Amino acid sequence: MQKIAKLALEDGTVFTGLSFGACGETDGEVVFNTSMTGYQEILTDPSYRGQMVTMTYPQIGNYGVNEEDVESWKPHLAGFIVREVSRIDSNFRSTGDLDSWLRERGIIGICEIDTRRLTRLIRNQGAMKAVISTEELDDAALVAKAQSSAGLVGRDLVREVLPDQPQNWNEKLSAWWDFSPNTAERGSEHAWHLVALDFGMKRNIARHLVDQGFRVTILPGTATAAEIMAHSPDGLFLSNGPGDPEPLQYAINTIRELLGQLPIFGICLGHQLLGLACGAKTFKLKFGHRGANQPVLNIGTGRIEITSQNHGFAIEETSLPDCLEISHRHLNDDTIAGVVHKTLPAMSVQYHPEASAGPHDSHYLFSRFRDMLDANSVGTS
């Protein structure tokens, strides 16, 4: 018989369900993700540090877990909330079931609760601080714990997911990226050298960069401008990462210093940091955008990209400095989904062109970054 687990929210709501994955107690900000596939990618996305993720799709774990579909070396999120966990794994690539995989990795999960009700609560009241426990089952005590938990705002969660060493990245995209074996070879004539500042980077970003022909050196997001320039890169990439961008003053300073020196491309947190470095402000969205069906209008082409998103903060449009131009907008709420610098080679998007999990509509951004480097070299040579 599975153990009882409880989920308490800071607003006083308590859900009683069953435990899966690891037992124990965990706190974090509870958010929901509407992707129907890709739970393993979501679990291993470092951007979820400090958050507990509710999958709105009710049956999770159906295809098990495997070694390939991971976005970092371990799951980073604070807890996992689903309606039902599959007890078997059915897929030829599966190497095990989700429950055991999470247990082995110490991730606490709760299942058999009304996840739609939870989602509606988050939608109406915003992302909330919460606690999952298999130990403390007293409702009032759990709610108190949720209320006194740290939350996300103002915290530097990036330091918890940073790599501690510089790393050269060589791995390319998996064969799954293309349905067709006869797609033309990607890549540039020049093997541009890129420094990727890692704030909790998803591996598929690095794979995309390698696929574009970049030589990729990954540095921790805390690296200074001097440390970066010591690698004599041709371009700078700013990765995704967890939490609030505003406490990351060190990164903002580094970007400000390098802006104009190196072509820059930022994704998600990297996008917010570029904005902050250029003088914009960020704000916290009520419940964020998390899912694989988020429509973005590409203002340049007038076409829509269905994107993968995972963010709780965004650039505030009223604070947008003159030097930045909006290149993409979220179709649902008109928030800024991408910017380009008007005069310097720098651009960023709030969403995830690397997909994983999610649709592949926006992968052109990686080749656009390569074009930016190509153009930059013409301009400077």
Added chain:
Amino acid sequence: MPKREDIKRILLIGSGPIVIGQACEFDYSGTQACKALREEGYEVVLVNSNPATIMTDPGLADRTYIEPLTWETVAKIIERERPDALLPTLGGQTGLNVSMDLEQHGILEKYGVEMIGAKPDVINKAEDRELFSRAMNKIGLSVCRGETVTTLEHARKVIEEIGLPCVVRPSFTMGGSGGGIAYNRDEFDSLVQRGLDLSPTNQVLVEESIIGWKEYEMEVMRDMDDNVVIICSIENFDPMGVHTGDSITVAPAQTLTDKEYQRMRDASLAVIREIGVETGGSNIQFACDPKTDRMIVIEMNPRVSRSSALASKATGFPIAKIAAKLAIGYRLWELPNDITRVTKACFEPTIDYVVTKIPRFAFEKFPEADATLMTQMKSVGETMAIGRTFKESFQKALRGLEVGRFGFGCDHKDLWGTPEQPDLDAIRGKLSWPNERRVWYVRYAIKSGMSMEEIHQLTGIDRWFLDQLTEIIEVEDQIRGLAALDKIDAPMMKRIKRFGFSDRQIATLVGTAEMKVRDYRRELGVVATYKSVDTCAAEFEAYTPYYYSTYEDENETPAKNPDRKRIMILGGGPNRIGQGIEFDYCCCHASFAMAELGYESVMVNSNPETVSTDYDTSDMLFFEPLTVEDVLNICDRIQPDGVIVQFGGQTPLNLARALSDAGVPIVGTSVDTIEATEDREKFQVIMEQLDLKQPPSGIARNMAQARSVINKIGFPALVRPSFVLGGRAMEICYDDTQFKRFVTEAFIVAQGQPVLLDRFLEDAIEVDVDCIADGRDAVIAGIMQHIEEAGVHTGDSACALPTYSLAQPVLDEIKQATLALASRLNVVGLMNIQFAVKIEDGKPAVYVLEVNPRASRTVPFVAKATGKPIAGIASKVMVGTSLAEQGVHEIPIPRTVSVKESVFPFRKFIGVDIALGPEMRSTGEVMGSSPRFSIAYAKSLLAAGIVLPDSGRVFVSVADRAKERAVNIARDLNELGFEILATGGTAKRLEAEGIPVERVKKLVEGHPNLIDHLKNETVDMIFNTPKGKGARTDEGKIRAAAVQKGIPCITTIEGAETVVMAIKALRKEDVDVESLQERFEMDAVK
């Protein structure tokens, strides 16, 4: 880009009669398209031959033509209406084919009509297997290896390369008609031959077999700017090899990783771009090898399809409506998402529940048909259910099928634990080939302890689904272990309900009554909760009130407005033979009528194909199985002020007593009246009181009683089980041998209910009457005269409104009898009566055959023939607005004659005898209208796909009792220049009358016999009425062969007479077309 201003008038072609492979889903898509286009200010000209559709309601289009769907007819309409554009992608395969014919015959060019949505070359590229394969190879997608052939010789060469088993698919047939899997050379030869015959282009694709691969479908939408989104993914529970229309299917895909899913998504986008579907929805099917990363494209439908309807209902995304708007130039991101209002239609729906669709079959009506499920679709309907898990939605869908099952076993039809429990060999036998009952044998296999691996090996069903089914059975075993109702505590009860178990199953498992379980469950506080279908998994607030039940914490249905009456309408569930779109039509009208009266309308139905399950149709929609439990749960939650049970066919009527007993306010004719008309003895008393005649009859509960009844009433006699619809197991017996056989059969079908025996009235004219009554007044909506004699099921016969050969005194007598019955039965709403008029002693005598105090199958036909909203008037009456208050005093008899003809699925069931009888077997209907009866009949035949020859050879073979009439027919044909072929007796008789006849051998007499003539195409029409007695084998073979060859085959003498009349009339005059608006002088643009 906003909508196009350069086009003003758009022609929309519907899909015609309901047939296997094309059902209500195209009424749903066409209706949505009409509304969407008119909302944008375009004029819509609509053509459809099916009067039972909502789309052909004159209010929905500017010009509505109920005319045969042939390019020649549509060309006449184009000539009259001069539309600027033709939207070919919303009328199923029929609409697409007619559009392509118009293109090929130069009609579109001649009148400057632009095809919008998909261009002809695009349609060709998607539909032509060879072009499609080439296109797929170009973008690097694999397709099945194979080749298109036009001869058997060529086909044989192809299998030398790809081997057997292989798949054979004829080009351009609908529902994969004529396709199949060949396991050996003989099967291969016959499939190829048949495919070549059936394909309108005489092409057949021979393809490698990928049986057992996982099958998926993607619903894709594209706009003019090349924005492409996936609306829904569907995973088939039954693997490759079974037509997707016959498979249990599940949305969304369950067993694909994101990597696999995104690859399929990319492939879908590439396919729609390469094929070039400009705007609208397409359906793309994929097969995935469960053991490797191989993925193959199976096919693409460049149009809205059955799966699109399913995907629309499964996600809440209105595919057809959006497709229509994209066709006129809008881009996806310019269109709002109606459900969330704040977001746009350009996104990919995400859902937070699981949807299961289960097909419904009708093999019991075609006992000679091959019941193997394969690449040709055989199911006649489907039900869909929504639950929070597959387990819940699967069990809900099984009870929504309305085949007497209440979930995955544990009901009175479950063989497990009975003496008939199958052994392992029997189970293996049933698992190893796809069939309608396979899912039950999966249950027996799990119950028997067969390993999941073995079940998977035998069936190819994914292990994940098998494990879900195993989980259901584990909970079943827990309930069995508890053994008593009061041992189930609240947490256990909640768990049971979350696994989708019905109260009925629980009752069966613990040995109590369903209502006891319900009461106990509610005491425990375990009640259904209702959640919204909102396209976005609750990310945004939903404004469309589309709900499903589950067992969770939170309810999302709004509180009742005390100032507004809530009226609930119970729908008809899955289509089946005998109950289909006609009842959905009535339910929709009930809903529209409630809206007109300012009441809140609540629809309950489980059929994803229908207009009634469109979230736009009613104020609230509950997508739920139509069982007592599910309906009562909704009533508990929303407290309706009235429930309409008259409109959904037999389905809601079967629930009426239980609902009424539970205190649900049924409006309209009382449940007691409904039961009185079903109760033979009670009804006979009423008939005697009213001095109305009935054929002598009796009721039997066993064989001995049946024997004594037959001794009293005499032969020929009509035998049927009570409480069934569509004439199931209904037969006419002429002698003792038949009596024994048919009565035995009827008792089996009756399942404990009595069997009814009536004296069969030979050579009687059958008359159908629909009337509306409000408890005080009554009006006749329409009197229809059947073309075939009494004895052919009402649903299978052709009929005309107004009547064409009945004298006024007879009509008056029928009218008086109808009004008397309406008054005596205190009918509030609709009533249908079947009369028989028989000449007795030189005078016509009127008999009452059957009275049904409910909406009948003919209501939409009557509405279209008279131009009056019969169902709407009746609905208003039921909720208390009298006929007088509505200003309805009479329904005028129309001047134009309309003929309803039935359409049969015989081409799908090769070898089945097509002779008409008391058991209904038609799936759909068409209507033809003209000032002249004969022309109206000819049009109805044409609409039904029967092209009458103008010259050639006619084979005549009739039963003895019809010989006299056959002589006249043959004489007329001879005068018209036809040559007559006949066998023995008929030939002799005709020769004696001086009519030249070419003698043909009977099958037993050797060659050349009629089958040879059919094969050599040296016969153009067949008149063959079944002999009253004896085996039908020889004749049956002839008739079946005629169907296979597409040669008109008329099986009743009245039909033959009318056909001759029609041929004569067609010689004299041109067939005109006329819109309903002109006919009824309606204000076209409101």
